Amino acid sequence: MRFPSSEAEISLHQRVLIGDPVAPADLFAHFIEPLMSAMQHDLRCDAENATDSSIDALFEYVRSPSAYSPEKGRLSTFLVQIAKHKAVDRIRSRSAEVRREQEFSSLVEVRDSAPNEKMERSAEAQRLWQKIEQVVENERDRLALALILDGERSTDVLADALGIRVDTQLERQRAVKRHRDRLLKVLERLGERLSDQ
């Protein structure tokens, strides 16, 4: 499940550019599996997201192949970047959907007459999230915090959520760690304040 050689990539890119009818199918044959594998390895996203994001990335590239400049780097790197953005977008919209569902379910449960543990947990989570929204004003910070609370550990996903744009992986890791520590500190302070009340 390796990406094709640099020479093979260039040759495929040329074929896509000239409108070779078989080139898109060959592109899928050579790139989809390494792309899906990279998505699952780097972002730890599920198989469905890895598949859909990789497919989206390949179609986006074939639609406008001139967006890729061979002198800027390898085609595989370019495709991984597109696929990662697609995957992060999916994670974001899924997180937002889950939050909306939780809010909706807690509202529905509040309307039910019989209180139960699940409802209390959901209502409590909603109250806590409202407190977090009061303390954490920046939307990107809130998104990153939601991802962290959701168990997200990928540096790239968190960097994307926080809008961190740095060149090297090491710088990205450091910046994400700094933001993660800061946000967890905010949570810690909020927890202390709430327990004092």
Add this chain to the structure above:
Amino acid sequence: MTNKIHWLESAARRAQCETWTLGWSLSRLAELEGTSCRELAAELNCDAATVEWLFLCRSPSTERFAQDVEQIASRFSLDVKRLAGLVRRADAVAALAAPTHDASESMLLAARDRVDDKDNP
């Protein structure tokens, strides 16, 4: 292998939304004729997975039609004449659909012009 089949199905489904693909034109033909992917495969004397691969190809251009069809047929070991016939039918469906759309649009424009003329004599 299961994983491969899974992505191929998804990619072929997704290709039906891209107007440059054979998936787009062949799926419209199948829709109009009420045929399935399996029936397309039977017509081309190949399996359903090969039809899914075909869906990922770029539609042959009008300028290099014979050359493009030959290239696709050779890549997937298909009969050139059968494939050419199928693609021609798909092109005919697309061509029939396009003027209908244009005609209804121009009729709407003409109607709008008449309304404008009445408003501003």
